[in-house]
Amino acid sequence: MIPDTKNIVEVKNVSFSYIPGNPVLKDIDLYIHQGDYLGIVGPNGGGKSTLIKLILGLIRPQLGSIAMFCKNVAYVGQKATDFDQKFPATVQDVVSMGRYSERGLFKGLSKEDKQLVSNAIEQVDMSDFKNRLIGELSGGQQQKTFIARALAQQPEIIFLDEPTSGVDQTSQVQFYKILKKLNQDLGITLVLISHDVDVITKEVTKIAAINRDLVFYGPSENFIKEEHGIKFIAHHTNA
Amino acid sequence: MLNLFQYDFVVRGLIAGLIIAIVAPTIGVFLVLKRYSLIADTLSHVSLAGIAAGLLLGINPLLTAIGATAVSSILIDKLRLSRKFYGESALALFLSGSLALAVVLIGISHGFNTSLLNYLFGSIATVTNSDIYTVSILGVIVLVILTIIYKELFFITFDEDSAKVSGIKVNAINTVFIILAAITISLAIPIVGILLISALLVIPTVASLQFKKSLFPTILIAQVISVLSVFSGIILSFYFNLAPGGSIVLISLLILVISHVILQK
Numbered sequence: 001m002i003p004d005t006k007n008i009v010e011v012k013n014v015s016f017s018y019i020p021g022n023p024v025l026k027d028i029d030l031y032i033h034q035g036d037y038l039g040i041v042g043p044n045g046g047g048k049s050t051l052i053k054l055i056l057g058l059i060r061p062q063l064g065s066i067a068m069f070c071k072n073v074a075y076v077g078q079k080a081t082d083f084d085q086k087f088p089a090t091v092q093d094v095v096s097m098g099r100y101s102e103r104g105l106f107k108g109l110s111k112e113d114k115q116l117v118s119n120a121i122e123q124v125d126m127s128d129f130k131n132r133l134i135g136e137l138s139g140g141q142q143q144k145t146f147i148a149r150a151l152a153q154q155p156e157i158i159f160l161d162e163p164t165s166g167v168d169q170t171s172q173v174q175f176y177k178i179l180k181k182l183n184q185d186l187g188i189t190l191v192l193i194s195h196d197v198d199v200i201t202k203e204v205t206k207i208a209a210i211n212r213d214l215v216f217y218g219p220s221e222n223f224i225k226e227e228h229g230i231k232f233i234a235h236h237t238n239a
Numbered sequence: 240m241l242n243l244f245q246y247d248f249v250v251r252g253l254i255a256g257l258i259i260a261i262v263a264p265t266i267g268v269f270l271v272l273k274r275y276s277l278i279a280d281t282l283s284h285v286s287l288a289g290i291a292a293g294l295l296l297g298i299n300p301l302l303t304a305i306g307a308t309a310v311s312s313i314l315i316d317k318l319r320l321s322r323k324f325y326g327e328s329a330l331a332l333f334l335s336g337s338l339a340l341a342v343v344l345i346g347i348s349h350g351f352n353t354s355l356l357n358y359l360f361g362s363i364a365t366v367t368n369s370d371i372y373t374v375s376i377l378g379v380i381v382l383v384i385l386t387i388i389y390k391e392l393f394f395i396t397f398d399e400d401s402a403k404v405s406g407i408k409v410n411a412i413n414t415v416f417i418i419l420a421a422i423t424i425s426l427a428i429p430i431v432g433i434l435l436i437s438a439l440l441v442i443p444t445v446a447s448l449q450f451k452k453s454l455f456p457t458i459l460i461a462q463v464i465s466v467l468s469v470f471s472g473i474i475l476s477f478y479f480n481l482a483p484g485g486s487i488v489l490i491s492l493l494i495l496v497i498s499h500v501i502l503q504k
Contacts, residue, residue, distance in 0.1 A: 086451075088448060089393075089454060
């Protein structure tokens with residue numbers, strides 16, 4: 001068991017409903033610690049994406065509080081591979097976006113920014129494709145580009161929502177390898193949503209299983225061992 | 240053959256046309272990529288209400304049009320964010336509402352007249368010297384502000400959620416952009432007319448996107464297509480006594496079709 005480090009995200013008693021009286025999330029308590037590689041699993045409609053959006057401040061909870069104790073947060077959304085495939089942006093353009101908020105209005109990217117961008121592209125092994133339009137790439141390559149954009153941001157934590165949907169098997173393996181490297185070598189905290197419980201439990205170190213309530217939270221090996229986890233997998237892998 | 244440059248109104252039309260031809264597709268690229276094309280149409284109808292009010296009150300209609308579209312653009316953006324209306328229905332409300340207001344105002348000021356028709360379909364003859372100043376100054380302001388927010392707008396247009404999470408002031412940038420779009424639409428009225436403005440914003444963009452370049456070259460190509468269309472449209476309309484707005488739009492459509500055929504090969 002990995003000892004818990006400092007909290008970087010605290011979710012306390014959070015409830016949220018899109019339609020009043022029909023909560024998507026109920027009384028969620030969840031702490032994310034620095035260096036965690038947390039997998040959020042659960043059935044479709046169980047509230048996984050909603051929880052991430054709440055943590056990121058894209059939507060506000062009706063009850064409870066959410067605190068984030070880190071400055072630099074990156075997000076690779078569910079729609080990352082579902083964007084306008086004709087969008088006029090190259091890999092280099094997309095990854096450069098990761099530096100924009102740091103620069104501020106009207107300022108172009110500095111030498112260091114450009115170096116960070118090309119390092120990030122290199123880290124996901126996309127240097128050969130940096131001048132290609134993003135829409136001309138395969139799903140796996142697009143996803144790597146979005147990871148590179150997150151990396152260029154030099155984040156403390158990256159949230160990924162179903163990052164491997166629409167990505168072929170070989171690319172998935174490569175993709176998880178990159179994530180592991182980011183977590184172990186660079187110490188970036190990762191929060192990964194997936195409905196693919198089988199795969200994700202092998203990759204992450206901690207699991208939060210969500211189906212409106214927080215059904216399980218702890219080290220992933222416990223999740224696999226526990227009868228609870230097995231039941232959860234049995235119930236929801238085909239959801 | 241007549242020398243068109245000896246006519247002041249043609250020169251004025253060409254100057255105003257050049258500025259609009261550069262500004263309109265620059266805004267248009269972002270509108271199209273944000274899937275806001277319908278906003279251009281809506282705001283052009285709002286501008287008609289603004290013009291009708293200006294004509295009625297004896298104020299420069301270009302200014303009242305800018306005022307009306309700028310205020311409406313902010314309201315439309317607020318409605319869009321509040322999600323109180325289903326999808327694009329907020330736009331439909333503004334479109335029909337402002338058109339209704341325009342019709343009523345036109346009725347009060349004793350019906351349609353030539354100047355109103357000019358605003359509907361565009362006529363370079365109506366471009367005054369003061370219009371040139373307004374168009375030049377505001378056109379430059381729009382381009383400068385767009386340059387300032389360019390990279391943020393690029394990110395937001397591509398991926399709004401990630402931009403927000405990374406710390407970009409998404410709502411503020413979107414509001415500034417929609418006001419810039421409102422100003423641009425009002426500025427284009429004297430040349431292409433209310434009913435054809437969205438074409439000047441959209442067609443060069445759609446044509447340019449076919450070249451499959453990254454954003455900045457896409458904008459430049461759209462500007463070139465737009466300048467070509469506006470210039471040749473004005474010149475043809477002068478020699479063959481055609482409606483300039485219609486000619487400009489038809490030429491830009493022709494360029495779109497030709498580039499499509501060539502690039503498909």
